[in-house]
Amino acid sequence: MCSSCQERYETPSDRRYHAQTVACPDCGPQLQYEVDKTVVEIETPLKRATQALADGKILAVKGIGGTHLVCDATDAETVGRLRERTGRPSKPFAVMASDVSSVESFAAVSSAQQEALTDLRRPITLLETTERTPWLSVVAPGLDTVGVMLPYSGLHHLLFDEIDGPLVMTSANRPGEPMVTNAAALWETLDDVIDGALLHDREIVARCDDSVIRIVDGDRRFLRRSRGWTPSRLPNPAAQTNAPSVLAVGPARDVTVAVADGNGVVLSQHIGEVDDPDSLSFHRRTIDRLTNLVGTDPALVACDRHPEYLTSDEAHRRAEDGLDGPVQIGHHHAHAAALCGEHDRKRAVVITADGTGYGPDGTIWGGEVLDTRYERADRVGGLASFSLPGGDEAVRYPARILASVLDDAETVDDSLVETGAVANLDEATIVRQQAETGTNAPTTTSAGRYLDAVSALLGVCGTRRYQGEPALRLESHAREGQVRDVSLPFESEDSRRVLHTPALVSRLRSLAEDVPTADVAATAQDALARGFASIATEYAHSHGIETVGFTGGVAYNDAIYTTLRETVTESGLTFVGPDRVPPGDSGIAYGQALVATARQSATSD
Incomplete structure (x- = not known):
């Protein structure tokens, strides 16, 4: 600080004595406006930036935990340019509005949602839109929801002193890369995206993305637990008196890391995908900062069972450097x-439903009913297996999945061609042959892929351009429909009771001949929820287990979650769902830490 501020800071009789916010124009934060890597020498960089936004420019604005790409949300042409420049053709953008009244002009805000929006940590909150204005259709294509946050930094408030409407406020990064935190990296990475940059001279020491919340079944769910909530301590009910200190390195997507000891588990901020050198470097720095912050030296490292994750490689590297382990833990376990941990349950029947996870048998899991303890999880039911013709291509083009779940070749071929999954009918025949022979067609039990297949079947979304798109669009479409009656096809697979998803999709196709597609979408979600609930409650009752839980990425779906919770509760069992820990993959590290702690404690007894 300058000499004047230092004198006031050190004088006990001064009102600025030991005031951490003491600052002045000489030593306080400075704003600057840059164009083409060059500082524009002006006295009012803020006014220059707000004028640029009004003129349809795309700016980078440096914040607290990173930098945002910002533009006028109501300018469809500018938002379209942002999509083109960033290579995000349909991924929904978050917006920032000045206050709740402004938000209510385009979205419905319940009391629970208003509480989330106005929380002092100012998360992005997912809201249902009240009308599909042209600008909302560009900001969140194909969806009836939009992520909204209120200003949370002084610079944000200054921007809205000059601007009336909402602003797109999305992280400044290339897809899959960490968010930019400094000017040099900004211009090196995004010079072809931005028209200018409003920056300050405060160093961002720890990158931290915005937290994201959705109200599901009336309660808060974290889609991303980051700025404002991390780092903070979570319970460690798996710990005994001899509990080791554990480092959990997380999965591959939506990664967080965790450090656990006898006092609890501290979960890091959002890291994102760890699939390249830059993101792996961020992952390592986050581990080092977190262990230093917690003040513990981990003795044991835990990771996902998947052999090709970079995070698993990192766990092996740290084990070679002296840590015990790695303890390899199943994704769905x-x-x-994690769900058992935050509710302090030693045993529960837990439904884990998501897009993908490496199973102990080497197949792709994603629709499991698990008899869960911290040290082990037994697969006791779930969804029937089906194939993914073309592997990752079936994830990108979910119409390919129809080839493995429908016997109607004409319906399959038409869907494959119409969605662009294949170029012609000859290629469609090859896809069906892959499904029949199992050639390049790995098997899965994924609830996410089931929802994707229904989305393709109904013509809602045939090409996945961002994570979860087909299922998200299906959910939006389903809100326009009503649930119809459809019988649930159950069978036995490897001595487990499973919901036969191929037969269910076939019944939904027949239903679509007589009712609106929105009704079929609503019925598809309802059938999945009722099927899971039936399997889980039957097992729980027969084995004297009092608690049934639901987690995984599918737990963000409000209709599925609510139906499942109501069905379990009506059966006389206790239902638990995610609260402080995200149900998606960003909660995996917490679960890894608990499992590793329990297993090591059991070994040491």
Whole structure:
């Protein structure tokens, strides 16, 4: 600080004595406006920036935990340019509005949602839109929801002193890369995206993305637990008196890391995908900062069972450097253990439903009913297996999945061609042959892929351009429909009771011949929820287990979650769902830490 501020800071009789916010124009934060890597020498960089936004420019605005790409949300042409420049053709953008009244002009805000919006940590809150204005259709294509946040930094408030309407406020990064935190990296990475930059001279020491919340079944769910909530301590009910200190490195997507000891588990901020050198470097720095913050040296490292994750490689590297382990933990066991951990349940039947996770048998899991303890999880039911013709291509083009779940070749071929999954009918025949022979067609039990297949079947979304798009669009479409009657096809697979999803999709196709597609979408979600609930409650009752839980990425779906919770509760069992820990993959590290702690404690007894 300058000499004047230092004198006031050190004088006990001065009102600025030991005031951490003491600052002045000489030593306080400075704003600057840059164009083409060059500082524009002006006295009012803020006014220059707000004028640029009004003129349809795309700016980078440096914040607290990173930098945002910002533009006028109501300018469809500018938002379209932002999509083109960033290579995000349909991924929904978050917006920032000045206050709740402004938000209510385009979205419905319940009391629970208003509480989330106005929380002092100012998360992005997912809201249902009240009307599909042209600008909302560009900001969140194909969806009836939009992510909204209120200003949370002084610079944000200054921007809205000059601007009336909402602003797109999305993280400044290339897809899959960490968010930019400094000017040099900004211009090196995004010079072809931005028209200018409003920056300050405060160093961002720890990158931290915005937290994201959705109200599901009346309660808060974290889609991303980051700025404002991390780092903070979570319970460690798996710990015994001899509990080791554990480092959990997380999965591959939506990664967080965790450090656990006898006092609890501290979960890091959002890291994102760890699939390249830059993101792996961020992952390592986050581990180092977190262990230093917690003040513990981990003795044991835990990771996902998947052999090709970079995070798993990192765990092996740290084990070679002296840590015990790595303890390899099943993806869905970690999901289930995390849910048990935050509700202090030693045993529960947990439904874990998501897009993908490496199973102990080497197949792709994603629709599991698990008899869960911290140290182990037994697969006791779930969804029937089906194939993914073309592997990752079936994830990108979910119409391919129809080839493995429908016997109607004409319906399958038409869907494959219409959605662009194949170029012609000859290629469609090859896809059906892949499904029949199992050639390049890995099997899965994924609830996410089931929802994707229904989305393709109904013509809602045939090409996945961002994570979860087909299922998200299906959910929006389903809100326009009503649930119809459809019988649930159950069978036995490897001595487990499973919902036969191929037969269910076939019944939904027949239903679509007589009712609106929105009704079929609503019925598809309802059938999945009722099927899971039936399997889980039957097992719980027959084995004397009092608690049934639901977690995984599908738990963000409000209709599925609510139906499942109501069905479980009506059966006389206790239902638990995610609260402080995200149900998606960003909660995996917490579960890994609990499982590793329990297993090591059991070994040491």
